[in-house]
Amino acid sequence: MSLQKLIGSLQKHIALSAQEQELLSDFLVFKIIKKRQFLLHEGQIAREVAFVVSGCLRSYSIDQNGFEHILQFAPTGWWITDMYSFISQQQTHLTIDALMDTEVYLLSRENQLILFDKIPKLERYFRIVTENSLVGSRQRLIDNLSLTASQRYGIFCNTYPTLIHDIPQKLIAAYIGVTPEFLSKLKNGGAKTKKS
Amino acid sequence: MSLQKLIGSLQKHIALSAQEQELLSDFLVFKIIKKRQFLLHEGQIAREVAFVVSGCLRSYSIDQNGFEHILQFAPTGWWITDMYSFISQQQTHLTIDALMDTEVYLLSRENQLILFDKIPKLERYFRIVTENSLVGSRQRLIDNLSLTASQRYGIFCNTYPTLIHDIPQKLIAAYIGVTPEFLSKLKNGGAKTKKS
DNA sequence: CGGTCTCTTGACGGAGTTCAAAGCTAGTGG
DNA sequence: CCACTAGCTTTGAACTCCGTCAAGAGACCG
Numbered sequence: 330m331s332l333q334k335l336i337g338s339l340q341k342h343i344a345l346s347a348q349e350q351e352l353l354s355d356f357l358v359f360k361i362i363k364k365r366q367f368l369l370h371e372g373q374i375a376r377e378v379a380f381v382v383s384g385c386l387r388s389y390s391i392d393q394n395g396f397e398h399i400l401q402f403a404p405t406g407w408w409i410t411d412m413y414s415f416i417s418q419q420q421t422h423l424t425i426d427a428l429m430d431t432e433v434y435l436l437s438r439e440n441q442l443i444l445f446d447k448i449p450k451l452e453r454y455f456r457i458v459t460e461n462s463l464v465g466s467r468q469r470l471i472d473n474l475s476l477t478a479s480q481r482y483g484i485f486c487n488t489y490p491t492l493i494h495d496i497p498q499k500l501i502a503a504y505i506g507v508t509p510e511f512l513s514k515l516k517n518g519g520a521k522t523k524k525s
Numbered sequence: 526m527s528l529q530k531l532i533g534s535l536q537k538h539i540a541l542s543a544q545e546q547e548l549l550s551d552f553l554v555f556k557i558i559k560k561r562q563f564l565l566h567e568g569q570i571a572r573e574v575a576f577v578v579s580g581c582l583r584s585y586s587i588d589q590n591g592f593e594h595i596l597q598f599a600p601t602g603w604w605i606t607d608m609y610s611f612i613s614q615q616q617t618h619l620t621i622d623a624l625m626d627t628e629v630y631l632l633s634r635e636n637q638l639i640l641f642d643k644i645p646k647l648e649r650y651f652r653i654v655t656e657n658s659l660v661g662s663r664q665r666l667i668d669n670l671s672l673t674a675s676q677r678y679g680i681f682c683n684t685y686p687t688l689i690h691d692i693p694q695k696l697i698a699a700y701i702g703v704t705p706e707f708l709s710k711l712k713n714g715g716a717k718t719k720k721s
Numbered sequence: 722c723g724g725t726c727t728c729t730t731g732a733c734g735g736a737g738t739t740c741a742a743a744g745c746t747a748g749t750g751g
Numbered sequence: 752c753c754a755c756t757a758g759c760t761t762t763g764a765a766c767t768c769c770g771t772c773a774a775g776a777g778a779c780c781g
Contacts (some may be wrong), residue, residue, distance in 0.1 A: 392671035413660045449645050456652040466662040474702045501653045506670045519720035
């Protein structure tokens with residue numbers, strides 16, 4: 330059953346008894362999000378964090394000129410939410426939608442905090458997951474400050490090898506921080522040597 | 526005593542008994558880092574996380590062209606380390622040094638993990654601190670993808686109002702992601718209208 | 722097939738960089 | 752307390768990377 334994917338992720342960091350797994354599953358909600366459907370819309374409150382069992386979600390913000398900037402892709406095995414809205418229960422500035430039909434388990438912040446008291450090991454698990462997310466976010470910040478668009482594209486290909494051929498190229502551009510036109514020129518016209 | 530600053534930060538999120546405070550303090554090391562001295566050098570391992578009691582630290586990476594990119598400033602009340610190296614105990618690519626004489630409490634990863642078992646509330650505290658750091662890091666990523674250098678300078682002034690006049694301008698440039706020359710032009714020559 | 726969305730390509734423009742030089746500030750030593 | 756040096760800031764001109772705008776060429780879906 331698909332719940333095993335989530336349990337498998339947990340077992341990498343903590344050991345849960347059968348009873349604890351049972352208790353946890355009572356707090357989860359299974360949901361299918363069809364391609365192009367939304368899990369979270371700007372202005373709403375992120376009441377839940379989602380664990381992706383299959384498919385792929387993305388979170389992004391829309392700037393004042395209407396351009397999308399992708400914060401995170403979440404393929405199988407990843408957690409995704411707007412952490413700001415999730416922990417403060419204030420309105421989100423992000424949007425989360427599905428790039429393809431996607432199965433998720435949802436855990437509400439309310440239930441998460443209850444579980445932290447009932448099963449302290451779960452608080453440990455999420456502490457570790459959050460630490461790792463912070464490492465990734467900080468690394469991406471450094472990459473954006475230090476590297477050229479071309480180098481960032483290379484890193485994207487290494488980070489999300491399964492996605493490269495499965496999603497529109499304009500989404501990759503919105504992730505690495507360039508326009509779709511420029512990414513296209515990077516991949517094709519790439520060698521723009523001045524003619525001799 | 527300066528330990529009260531740290532306890533005060535903890536009490537914002539959790540309640541510690543006198544015994545627990547005592548136990549915690551046995552695991553902390555107080556240290557003074559003079560201006561320009563290093564807390565962490567590229568190639569070392571970040572064995573500790575630091576809580577700043579007074580003064581200010583910064584963490585930064587050096588790119589292949591020798592340019593510094595500042596990830597974080599840590600004035601009074603902030604925690605700082607290289608989270609990647611701290612949790613993996615692998616070699617760091619970051620450097621942490623002091624912008625002025627700075628007092629810190631150091632907590633080693635080893636001791637932190639012991640404390641998480643002895644005082645689960647501390648794991649909660651660091652879970653919350655890490656969640657908040659993640660929110661800040663993700664927001665900065667969005668800002669770097671969406672905003673102009675001028676707008677990012679404005680945000681810096683709001684985020685670190687106490688630092689603006691206390692640190693060299695080139696450090697602000699290295700934080701917002703422009704050259705010192707360009708930041709200078711932003712502040713002065715600012716209105717570069719084409720002559721009529 | 723037709724329409725919409727995506728990808729490509731090119732000419733032009735602009736935000737930010739590079740390099741260089743000169744003025745300023747601040748720390749250091751006598 | 753002054754002098755000297757080293758680093759910081761400013762300013763300018765040339766340049767680069769990447770964005771903008773526009774038009775055409777696929778690619779997907781009903």
